[in-house]
Amino acid sequence: MLWLRSVLTEIWGLFVDDGSFALAILVWLAACWLVLPRFGVPPEAKGPILFAGFAIVMVESALRRARS
Amino acid sequence: MRRLGRPAQGWDRAAIAASFQITMLEGTEAVFIVVAIGAGGSGLLLPASVGALAALLAVVALGLALHRPLASVPENTLKFAVGVLLSAFGTFWVGEGMGSHWPGADWSILGLVFGFLIIGLATVPLARGRAVARLRTAMR
Numbered sequence: 462m463l464w465l466r467s468v469l470t471e472i473w474g475l476f477v478d479d480g481s482f483a484l485a486i487l488v489w490l491a492a493c494w495l496v497l498p499r500f501g502v503p504p505e506a507k508g509p510i511l512f513a514g515f516a517i518v519m520v521e522s523a524l525r526r527a528r529s
Numbered sequence: 530m531r532r533l534g535r536p537a538q539g540w541d542r543a544a545i546a547a548s549f550q551i552t553m554l555e556g557t558e559a560v561f562i563v564v565a566i567g568a569g570g571s572g573l574l575l576p577a578s579v580g581a582l583a584a585l586l587a588v589v590a591l592g593l594a595l596h597r598p599l600a601s602v603p604e605n606t607l608k609f610a611v612g613v614l615l616s617a618f619g620t621f622w623v624g625e626g627m628g629s630h631w632p633g634a635d636w637s638i639l640g641l642v643f644g645f646l647i648i649g650l651a652t653v654p655l656a657r658g659r660a661v662a663r664l665r666t667a668m669r
Binding site for chain 2: 471475476490493494504505506507508509511512515516519520523524526527529
């Protein structure tokens, strides 16, 4: 079963390198998708807001890894 | 991979493994794109599949034509450039999927590329500083 775990770990590693980073991206995506429409954000503003969130997530991830 | 060097004879296993992993990952993404487009309406799956196949052939042809000049580009520079482009295109398509209207339509991809490039260039020194600190610790 060890080989199966290695295979699954390798496959998981293909998609996810930094778990916290990936989770933060998913949370921000869900927030933009589900929450923004409730606040009446115009469609023209959704894209820039999405990018701004990704930018913050990326900078936070880099800062966190730089400190670790 | 350059640090590992080339094997004295036979095929380079590290190169095969790395290419397999990366191509499988990108191939999976291509399948998701085809399925997503195919789900947009009846009769879209076949054109989407043909488009993906044509893209595959184009990439193979470009790879054959450009592999020598691309091999001279530093590995990390190539990874950085690909990361910036993938982030920009991914953000654009996710935004489209969420129903947002990007300012300037497709031209906003250039803005996203520029934005991710700036963020990457600003954060690279942080990662480099960490790598240098680790190297110094290891050398003590």
